[in-house]
Structure formats: C-alpha cells, structure tokens
C-alpha cells in the first residue's frame with residue numbers, strides 16, 4: 001500500500017525535473033519508457049523514508065561491535081519501558097563495507113487506524129516522525145481544543161505549510177503519520193509566555209516503525225544518511241592533515257572527518273549562518289573531538305590572496321592564503337531535492353535554480369584554497385543535473401589543473417547522462433539514485449543489501465589538484 005503516492009511539486013518544478021530525467025542523452029541510452037518510469041519512481045520514492053536508519057558509530061572512541069552491542073541494549077531497554085515505538089527486539093547490522101556504519105531496518109507503511117482526535121505538525125517535523133522521531137512540541141501546529149496529556153491522537157503532516165500555529169483543526173492538504181499519546185496539554189504546547197520544549201506527542205503506532213534515537217548514546221551513535229557517511233571516506237583525511245569543510249553546519253561531516261583523522265590535525269569548519277556554528281561546536285563536544293575549529297564566515301570570500309606568505313598558516317582564522325589545505329570538502333548548499341521523506345516541495349523554479357551560481361563561486365574558492373596535490377570533494381543532496389554532473393563538466397573545463405578521481409567506497413550508481421560527460425568520467429562519479437531500484441525486482445528486500453540502493457538522492461565528485 002502506498003500511503004504518500006508522490007511528492008507534490010509546483011507544476012513548473014515538476015516539468016523542469018521531468019526534462020532532467022528525460023534529457024536527450026538519457027533517452028538515447030535507455031529509451032522513453034524507462035526514462036519516464038524512472039522519473040515516476042523518483043516522485044514516489046522521495047515521499048517515502050529510506051528502508052533503514054543509518055548510524056555513524058564513533059569508532060574513534062570504541063570498537064564498532066562494542067557500540068553495536070551497547071546500542072542494542074539501550075534500544076531494547078527503551079522498548080521494554082514502553083518508551084519506544086517498536087514491538088520486536090531491535091536488531092542492528094554492521095554495513096558490509098563501511099567500517100563505521102550500523103544499520104537498523106525501518107518497516108512500513110503499516111496499516112494504522114485513524115482516530116477522530118487530530119494533531120497537525122509542520123512538514124519538517126512530519127519527515128522526522130516518518131524516520132522514527134516522536135513529535136516535539138515546537139513542531140505542533142494544531143491540536144484539539146481540549147487536548148490533555150494522556151489523550152490518544154492521530155498525527156498528520158501539513159504538506160503545504162498552510163496550517164496556522166495554535167489552530168484547533170486543519171482541513172488543508174495533509175498526510176497521516178500514525179497515532180500517539182499526548183505528553184502535554186494543549187495550553188502548555190501553545191503557551192504564549194514560554195515556548196514549549198520536549199516531546200509533545202509520543203508516537204505509539206507510527207506508520208513507519210523505527211527506534212527513536214532521542215538522547216541514546218549521544219557520544220557513540222550519530223544519525224547520518226548513508227551517502228553523507230560515504231563523503232567522509234571518499235575525502236580520505238589522514239591524521240595530521242589540515243582540512244577545510246566550507247559549508248559545515250550542523251557539522252555531521254566535519255565531525256566524521258575529525259574522527260577519521262583520529263582527532264589528529266586540524267579541521268576548519270566554516271558556515272555563513274552564525275547560530276549554526278554553535279551546532280557544529282556542540283556536536284564536536286558531544287563526540288569528544290578537539291581538532292575542529294568552527295568559524296562563521298562566507299566561504300565565497302574565504303581566500304585572502306594578499307597574504308600568501310605573511311600569515312602564519314596554522315593559527316589564523318578565515319580568510320586563508322591560497323593553497324592552505326590538504327583536502328577541501330564542498331558539501332554545497334543545494335536545492336535538496338534528494339531528501340527523503342519529503343512529501344511536498346513548495347519552492348518555485350527560480351529558487352530551485354538559484355544554487356548553481358553560488359556553488360560555482362564556492363567551488364572557485366575551494367580550488368584556490370587547496371594545495372597542489374590536494375583532494376577536493378564536491379557533494380550535494382539533490383538530483384538535478386545543473387547542480388551535479390553539469391557542475392563537474394564546468395569545473396573540468398574551468399580548472400585544467402583538476403582531474404576526476406576514483407572514489408572509495410563506491411556503493412552508489414555512476415553519474416547521470418545529460419551533461420556531456422564521457423562514460424569514463426561518469427564512472428568516476430557517485431550518484432545515489434533510489435529511483436533506479438524502487439519497486440524493481442532487483443532491489444534486495446532486506447538489509448544490509450537494500451541499504452546502498454534505498455537511500456536519499458545524493459551526488460559525490462572527487463577531484464585531484466595537479
């Protein structure tokens with residue numbers, strides 16, 4: 001049964017994306033029927049959560065199997081206390097080829113009966129609930145007039161952001177997420193004097209079942225999408241190196257890089273949004289990582305060409321002299337169209353298309369800041385050609401000193417046709433394309449086999465500066 005049949009897009013965005021997936025090169029290679037079918041599968045799978053929860057284990061602090069065991073104990077304890085949404089004992093599997101990844105199955109959609117008492121949450125909160133979270137009070141938009149702690153309610157996601165906070169009911173476009181028990185009265189959730197914090201509704205019958213990780217072994221288990229963990233490994237940082245993470249907040253990849261270096265060396269993390277810098281620092285502290293230096297800075301301006309040899313390299317913050325870093329990660333701001341689950345994108349085509357120029361400005365800075373012989377990794381969590389393969393074609397044209405490099409691990413698909421790249425170049429790219437296997441006979445039905453294919457949409461390119 002398909003509960004959220006398709007992601008909802010503005011018609012102009014739908015047409016744009018359809019043209020991407022039905023581009024001439026791809027049509028010539030796979031034919032109209034297969035290209036159409038991939039696009040339709042994409043729209044369907046984006047609305048559903050991946051079939052697993054991916055945990056990056058802090059193997060710089062403890063061996064993987066010890067973390068796996070502790071996590072199983074904790075999550076099973078939670079279930080026995082009735083605090084979790086699960087019914088059967090939690091089984092955690094190590095990823096077959098990535099040494100710091102643990103996988104937990106997500107099951108669903110399950111048949112759940114809708115109730116008359118309804119709570120409506122924002123779309124972002126709704127996506128988190130579909131991935132195993134409880135409903136946190138700030139995410140609640142509407143609740144019944146007399147809702148008391150202990151009431152059993154059905155939870156819905158407001159797909160178009162049209163529900164006003166504090167509403168008593170909502171009839172707009174929404175999706176059912178499952179049933180839960182209110183942990184707060186309505187008056188506390190919408191208290192005008194003090195913003196509500198903590199769990200507002202504890203999910204007991206979620207449509208998609210997976211353990212809630214709220215506060216579980218925070219220093220040892222970090223929730224991260226599988227392709228994002230792959231990025232850290234592809235970058236391949238070594239102890240003692242100096243690494244730049246140009247768009248770093250909230251710091252998931254920054255912390256992974258520092259962990260892979262055994263916390264030896266320096267990881268410089270930049271982000272242009274001030275309050276997000278605290279998240280990077282908090283995450284670094286929670287994961288006991290000391291080699292991270294986080295700065296609020298616009299990375300398009302991170303190169304200081306006038307201070308080539310004057311500035312002491314390892315002490316100053318941004319801007320940096322050219323060729324300051326051994327490796328650079330550009331995990332670029334993007335249109336985010338690969339994110340799952342995502343039931344509705346309300347952005348206009350203009351917004352979707354606004355990222356390519358910014359990504360190029362950031363890329364120029366990245367190339368300048370990288371030492372000769374250094375590695376640059378470019379990644380996005382979107383599915384357009386304009387932000388992925390076309391950027392690679394532009395980069396290879398603009399910077400003759402860059403060459404594409406093989407990636408390790410390479411567990412996703414190759415790059416997508418449509419940007420004029422050669423078959424050899426496409427093979428060096430890594431695109432996570434859930435639509436290739438969604439609903440197909442060759443999709444493994446169980447973990448760990450399913451994990452590499454049933455991911456968010458994501459793109460990774462690795463360059464060497466010669």
Ligand SMILES: C[S@@+](CC[C@H](N)C(=O)[O-])C[C@H]1O[C@@H](n2cnc3c(N)ncnc32)[C@H](O)[C@@H]1O
Nearest residue numbers: 247248249250251252253271272298299331333
């Ligand atoms: C895809 S998110 C990064 C996610 C992060 N790498 C992680 O793994 O946790 C992109 C980030 O780029 C930041 N950003 C956007 N424009 C920027 C700029 N000009 N300079 C620095 N950061 C920027 C955004 O604030 C956002 O946090």
